[in-house]
Every structure is written in structure tokens, then in C-alpha cells.
Amino acid sequence: MADKPLIFITNDDGYNARGIKLLEDILKPFGNIVVVAPNVEMSGKSHAITGGKPLRLECIEKREGFEVYSLEGTPVDCVKMAFDKVLNRKPDYLFAGINHGSNLSINTIYSGTMGAVMEGCSEGVTSVGFSLCDNDKQASLDDCKDLVEKISARVISKGLPKEVCLNVNFPTGKMKGVKVGHQAKGYWSEDFTTGEVEGCKTIFWLGGEYHCTDDSPNADWNIAQEGYASIVPMQVDFTAWKHIEEVSSNFIDL
Amino acid sequence: MADKPLIFITNDDGYNARGIKLLEDILKPFGNIVVVAPNVEMSGKSHAITGGKPLRLECIEKREGFEVYSLEGTPVDCVKMAFDKVLNRKPDYLFAGINHGSNLSINTIYSGTMGAVMEGCSEGVTSVGFSLCDNDKQASLDDCKDLVEKISARVISKGLPKEVCLNVNFPTGKMKGVKVGHQAKGYWSEDFTTGEVEGCKTIFWLGGEYHCTDDSPNADWNIAQEGYASIVPMQVDFTAWKHIEEVSSNFIDL
Numbered sequence: 001m002a003d004k005p006l007i008f009i010t011n012d013d014g015y016n017a018r019g020i021k022l023l024e025d026i027l028k029p030f031g032n033i034v035v036v037a038p039n040v041e042m043s044g045k046s047h048a049i050t051g052g053k054p055l056r057l058e059c060i061e062k063r064e065g066f067e068v069y070s071l072e073g074t075p076v077d078c079v080k081m082a083f084d085k086v087l088n089r090k091p092d093y094l095f096a097g098i099n100h101g102s103n104l105s106i107n108t109i110y111s112g113t114m115g116a117v118m119e120g121c122s123e124g125v126t127s128v129g130f131s132l133c134d135n136d137k138q139a140s141l142d143d144c145k146d147l148v149e150k151i152s153a154r155v156i157s158k159g160l161p162k163e164v165c166l167n168v169n170f171p172t173g174k175m176k177g178v179k180v181g182h183q184a185k186g187y188w189s190e191d192f193t194t195g196e197v198e199g200c201k202t203i204f205w206l207g208g209e210y211h212c213t214d215d216s217p218n219a220d221w222n223i224a225q226e227g228y229a230s231i232v233p234m235q236v237d238f239t240a241w242k243h244i245e246e247v248s249s250n251f252i253d254l
Numbered sequence: 255m256a257d258k259p260l261i262f263i264t265n266d267d268g269y270n271a272r273g274i275k276l277l278e279d280i281l282k283p284f285g286n287i288v289v290v291a292p293n294v295e296m297s298g299k300s301h302a303i304t305g306g307k308p309l310r311l312e313c314i315e316k317r318e319g320f321e322v323y324s325l326e327g328t329p330v331d332c333v334k335m336a337f338d339k340v341l342n343r344k345p346d347y348l349f350a351g352i353n354h355g356s357n358l359s360i361n362t363i364y365s366g367t368m369g370a371v372m373e374g375c376s377e378g379v380t381s382v383g384f385s386l387c388d389n390d391k392q393a394s395l396d397d398c399k400d401l402v403e404k405i406s407a408r409v410i411s412k413g414l415p416k417e418v419c420l421n422v423n424f425p426t427g428k429m430k431g432v433k434v435g436h437q438a439k440g441y442w443s444e445d446f447t448t449g450e451v452e453g454c455k456t457i458f459w460l461g462g463e464y465h466c467t468d469d470s471p472n473a474d475w476n477i478a479q480e481g482y483a484s485i486v487p488m489q490v491d492f493t494a495w496k497h498i499e500e501v502s503s504n505f506i507d508l
Contacts, residue, residue: 044302044304044305045300045302046299046300046301046302046369047301047363047364048299048300048302048364049300049460050298050460051460054449054459055457055458055460056452056456056457057455057456057457072455076300077460080442080444080446080460080462081444081458083444084445084446085444085446085458106490109372109376109490115300118492122363122441122442123441124441150508151505154504160501161497161500163439163494164494164497164501177508178505178506179506180501180502180505180506181498182491182493182495182498183492185417187376187377188334188376190335190337190338190339192309192334192335192338192339195308198310200312200313201310201312201326202310202312203308203309203311204308204310204311204335204339205309206303206304206305206309206331206334218498231501231505232492232493233493233494233497234494235492235493236492237439238362238363238372238486238488238489238492239436239486239487239488239489240415240417240487240488241436243487244436244487246415247414247420250412251405251408251434251485252432252433252434254408254431
């Protein structure tokens with residue numbers, strides 16, 4: 001089995017989620033599989049890491065070519081734990097998901113699944129995140145199965161550009177095909193629900209609504225709205241390169 | 255006071271940290287101040303949000319032109335709470351910090367302080383994060399005080415390009431001036447400490463070492479190493495724009 005690629009899988013819905021189980025099944029023919037995923041749901045954890053608190057790792061299943069571990073930590077903790085202590089090396093590929101819920105547009109920055117993908121990318125590993133645009137944990141994954149397999153096969157055969165990872169999102173229902181595009185401009189408007197007062201504290205619950213502000217047909221949000229699977233190449237670099245000169249001229253005399 | 259700008263302040267070290275107290279003092283002359291910051295340290299929380307759990311808000315101090323609230327939530331929760339429920343509007347400016355610890359290079363992606371700045375930016379608010387490159391919570395902030403004031407004054411007088419925020423990092427000691435640059439390429443290598451075994455679980459503690467892989471003199475890590483304050487214009491867009499065409503040609507037939 002030594003010449004089979006080593007495929008690492010994680011997610012933010014937890015090691016027992018339906019999406020990750022399907023992803024494991026799809027990827028088994030492609031290589032040796034090691035899963036390290038959170039013990040509970042870690043949606044919205046972004047790129048958070050756990051410092052100053054213990055991380056508990058448990059082996060759930062271990063047989064030739066297939067291992068599953070659960071970790072009391074974030075998705076990014078899972079990646080770091082896998083590379084350092086479970087695999088004792090970098091894997092050949094990192095696949096995350098299949099996430100229950102959209103990681104289109106700005107959702108990618110809140111996403112624990114995409115946090116794991118960006119972490120893998122930052123450490124030089126070919127990394128891909130898959131998400132189904134339906135928050136219902138019981139939503140059918142049937143329609144995206146074929147494309148998860150085809151995209152994974154293509155990534156394994158052709159690789160990705162250096163320092164680039166993929167954010168793949170599937171709209172619900174039958175799809176028309178795939179389109180490669182860019183992160184849509186958009187934002188969430190908050191709408192907290194106010195609960196009771198507890199002494200000197202007021203209790204709130206986070207809620208909100210997404211607004212797309214991007215008209216481009218190549219924006220990932222719009223690609224999914226049109227019924228295509230969206231593939232966005234991403235990088236771990238937040239620099240606003242186009243604005244360095246302008247900002248420089250405003251601050252350089254300080 | 256109605257024509258004074260409304261300045262929102264947050265951080266990830268907690269509302270009581272030395273860095274945020276100094277930032278409040280520096281910014282008071284520039285406008286009306288509202289602080290909403292975590293009740294405890296939230297370093298490494300990145301862009302995490304708290305869903306499915308209550309967020310408790312407490313007013314710590316309230317007088318004409320100056321209000322402080324603590325929130326049992328992440329830095330990004332603080333921004334959302336402030337905009338929706340405390341200010342009931344978007345502030346004119348968001349300043350975060352002064353963070354105890356570097357947010358140079360890839361540290362920006364783990365940082366709760368920069369998570370708050372990116373959230374403000376995503377919602378159209380002129381946003382700036384300040385960090386001192388010293389993890390010691392008792393490190394002197396004296397040497398960066400003057401530059402925090404000058405950079406803030408410049409941001410308030412000149413503004414920032416649309417959809418751009420600033421990540422400002424100060425090396426320790428006397429500085430030679432400021433330089434505007436870009437996020438350095440780099441990564442963290444993990445080095446978990448293994449603790450005892452607890453039933454079927456093994457306990458680990460996260461540790462690691464940063465490695466800069468960027469030779470550019472304009473990389474923020476190198477700017478700070480040279481003794482300058484580093485200013486990096488950032489954007490909330492992870493798209494690897496240069497690679498869209500290449501990736502598209504590899505996947506479009508699926």
C-alpha cells in the first residue's frame with residue numbers, strides 16, 4: 001500500500017457527520033485514508049486554534065488503509081494534530097467536508113471547513129473543501145456525489161497550482177455542470193434575538209441575513225444560483241496588492 | 255457631540271487588557287468611543303462566530319462620549335453585537351488592539367483581533383488593527399504609542415481605499431519609522447506536547463514554531479525585523495485571481 005497516496009480528511013460538522021462519511025467512501029479508492037475530525041460540530045470556527053487548553057484525541061477506527069480519529073478541538077487543530085502526531089508527515093492531499101451549509105462568498109471566512117483547507121494550503125498540502133448549500137443536516141447528498149468524485153480525481157491526477165487551494169460549493173438539486181469563479185462580494189447583516197436579562201447581563205442569540213453585492217456572473221454565489229457547482233481557487237494571502245502604492249503614499253512620511 | 259466621529263474599539267485580549275486601555279486613551283480626543291470587547295482572552299479565535307449558544311453582554315462603564323461593554327463571545331461576535339445592538343448603526347471607524355502578540359505574516363489568519371478588523375471591513379467600516387510583536391502581556395507599549403496616534407489620525411483624516419483595512423504591527427523597542435508592505439509568506443510547524451492518557455483519549459497541548467519563507471524586503475515579517483512598524487493593506491477576498499484561468503482549464507469539462 002506504500003505507493004498509494006495518503007489522503008487526509010477533516011470537516012467542521014464532526015467525525016460522525018453524514019457529509020464526511022460520504023467523502024470517506026468516495027475517496028477510499030484513491031488512496032489510504034486518515035480522518036481526524038472534531039468530536040462535536042465546530043461550524044463557524046473559522047481558522048481558530050486552541051491554545052492554553054488540552055486537546056483530547058481518540059482513535060475511533062483503525063484498519064489497513066483506513067483510520068478515523070476524533071479530536072476535542074477545532075478543524076484547524078485537527079489539521080495540525082494530524083500532520084504532527086497522527087500521520088507524522090504531511091499527507092499528499094487534504095479534503096474537507098462535505099460541509100452541511102454554503103461556504104460561498106464571505107461564508108468562507110467564517111467556515112471551519114475552509115479554515116482547515118486554508119491551513120493545509122499554508123503548509124504546502126494540496127487541499128480542497130466541499131460544501132453543499134443546504135444547512136439541513138439531513139439534506140440529500142446524492143446530487144453532489146458524482147462531482148465530488150470527479151473533482152477529487154482531477155485534483156489527484158492534475159494537482160493544483162502552488163499555494164492554491166479549492167473552495168467547491170454545490171447548489172441543491174441536479175446541477176448543470178461546474179464553473180470556476182471568484183469569491184462573491186457580500187456581507188451578513190446582523191439580527192440578534194434578545195433574550196432575558198440575567199443580573200447585569202443581557203442575553204442575545206446571533207442571527208443574520210446574507211446579502212450578495214456582486215453582479216459578476218463569475219462570482220461564486222451567482223454561479224451556484226444559476227445551478228452550477230462553483231469552484232474558487234483560493235490563497236492564504238489577505239494583502240490588498242492593488243492598494244499598496246496608494247496606502248504607502250498616505251503613511252510613508254510618519 | 256453629534257458631529258464627532260463614532261469610534262468603535264475591540265480586541266481579542268479582553269476588555270480589561272492593557273493594550274485596549276491605551277488604545278482607548280489615544281483615541282478619545284478623536285471622537286465618541288464605544289468599546290465592546292470579549293470578557294476573557296480570545297486570542298487565536300480568528301473569524302469565529304458563536305452560533306447556538308447565548309451571548310451575554312454587560313455594560314462596564316457609560317458616560318458622555320465613552321462606553322465600555324464586555325461580551326461573552328469572540329471578537330467577531332463583538333463587532334456584530336456592537337453594530338446591531340449597542341451602536342444601532344455602523345461606526346465611522348473600527349480600531350482593534352493594541353494586540354499583545356504579532357499579527358505579522360500568516361498570524362493574521364489565526365488572530366481574533368484581525369478577525370474583528372476583517373469583519374468591520376466586510377461591513378463597509380474603515381477598520382484598523384494594531385499589534386505589538388511581543389506576547390508578554392506586561393510588555394511596554396510606550397514605544398508604539400506615538401505611532402498608534404499618528405496612524406489613527408491619518409486614517410481619520412485621509413480614510414482608506416474602499417474594501418481595504420489595515421494590519422499594523424510594531425516591533426519591540428524604538429522604531430525607525432513605518433513601511434507599507436504585504437503579508438509575508440510563512441507557516442507554523444506544529445510541535446504538540448503530549449500529556450497523559452485519559453481512558454481511550456490522549457491529551458495534547460498545541461505548540462509550534464513560525465517559519466518565514468519570504469525574502470522580500472516588503473514582506474511584513476521582514477519589515478518588522480528591520481525595526482520598522484509594518485502596515486499591510488488587507489482585503490476580505492481569498493480568491494487566487496491569478497490562477498482562475500489555469501484552474502478553469504483543468505475543471506471546466508466536468
